[in-house]
Structures are given as structure tokens and as C-alpha cells.
Amino acid sequence: MTEEPLEMRLSARGESRTIAVTMRTPGADFELASGFLFAEGIVTDRDDIVSISYCRDDDLPEEQLYNIVIVEVRDVSHIDLSLLQRHFHVSSACGVCGKSSLEAIELRGVRGVGDGPALTTAVITSLPDRLRESQRVFESTGGLHAAALFTATGEFIAVREDVGRHNAVDKLVGWCFLHGRLPLANEILMVSGRSSFEIAQKAVTAGIPVVCSVSAPSSLAVDVARRFGMTLIGFLRDNRFNVYAGRERFR
Secondary structure, three states: OOOOEEEEEEEEEEEEEEEEEEEEEEOOHHHHHHHHHOOOOOOOEEEHHEEEEEOOOOOOOHHOOEEEEEEEEEEOOOOOOOHHHHHHHEEEEOOEOOOOOHHHHOOOOOOOOOOOOOHHHHHHHHHHHHHHOOOHHHHOOOOOEEEEEEEOOOOOEEEEEEHHHHHHHHHHHHHHOOOOOOOOOOEEEEEEEOOOOOHHHHHHHHOOOOOEEEHHHHHHHHHHHHHHOOOEEEEEEEOOEEHHHHHHEEO
16 A cells, blocks of 8 residues: 655646645546645636646656646636645645634535435445445555445445545545536445545535445534535444434435
């Protein structure tokens, strides 16, 4: 299992700023950067991004060539680049440190998720096995988190894996962002491990109405779900689960 740093740089108006450094499992780096920028409200539409590339600085050692991603954005009128001079330092364990306020999400213009799908117990209890079946890297390493997207009827859409649970969600949302699939108004997000504030925030920003995890959610994740109308399910295993918010979607 490989864990390496990824530096994300935002390029605009001829200048480049580092906006995040995260420890991640290499792979799907462009999706990771796109998902992170979308979750932070820096980009909101696919057309906001002009290009994504790895840094090709000749002075970089070879082992670092694929550890720096540069995202060139088209319009930065809504971005205060001076504020981005402070770096988001992101660990693989906890996500962006210090962003623990519900008001911070609302101030970025994020609103509640839509009505979403009607849920059935049979579909929800089938998701852990379907998640495990999709975890190809986990089967060989046993040490990666996963985030998978399913339809309301339990059909598998996509999965991403990473040493960091929030990175896996960023990769998955980034894939949807780059392919014009957002918002995810009728899909279900299933994550390994627990549902943290970071995961709930990223899900709400992507419009995801249902988030499930095999472990417990954090108290802040529950607060986010209740504030933004999301169904939050935890301890989803052995054909049982707890509903912490959004019970009304079960018919």
C-alpha cells in the first residue's frame, strides 16, 4: 500500500498558488484535485477548469514528478488568491483541519439536498457486499478506504479507493464533476469506515441525498445531515443499520 504526498496548485492570471497538500494513494490524482476544488467551492462547473496537468519542472527529482498537480482555472473573479496563500494541510486521516462549522458550508452557497430517492431496507443492506466486491485494491492490500456510488435500486456506478477516506470521496466526486454528472440528486454514497464531517460536507456539496457507512458517523456529520436534509446511515453491516437523519426517505 503506497502513501505519498500530493501538492495541489491553482493556476490563474499567470500565477500559481499551492492550495492543498494531502497524503494520498497515487492514482486518479486529477479526479482528486477536481473533487477537492469542487468541495471547497473554488470551481463549480466543468468549464471552470481550463487544464489539469502534472508539474513538469526540470528541477524536480524524478520521484516527485507525479506528486504535484496544477489546475488552471478560467475565471477567478470569485476567488481571493491572497487567502489561498495559506495552505490547506490535509492529512489522510482527518481531512482539512479546522473546518468544523456548518455556517461555513452555507456561506459558500451550499443549500439542502433535494428530495432524493425512496429507500428500501433490502437495497441498503445489500450495499456493504457490493462495496467489497468493487474494492479491487483492498483485496490485495487490506488497507484502503473506499467510496462507491450506487443508484437508488442498488446498481453499482463507480468506486474509488485511497488511504484516506475523504480522498476516496474527492476522487469519486471529482470523476463525476469531470464527466458532468453533478449534482448527484438520486444516488447513494457508500463509504468504508466512518462518516466524518468532511465526508458529509463533500456529499452535501455534490447534492448526494443518502450517505451510508459501515461504522459510526461523527456528531458533526449528523449535524450536517440534519441541517441539509441528507439521509445518514451508520453501522451498516450484518443486515442491520442505524438511521441518524433523513428517516423519511424510507417508505
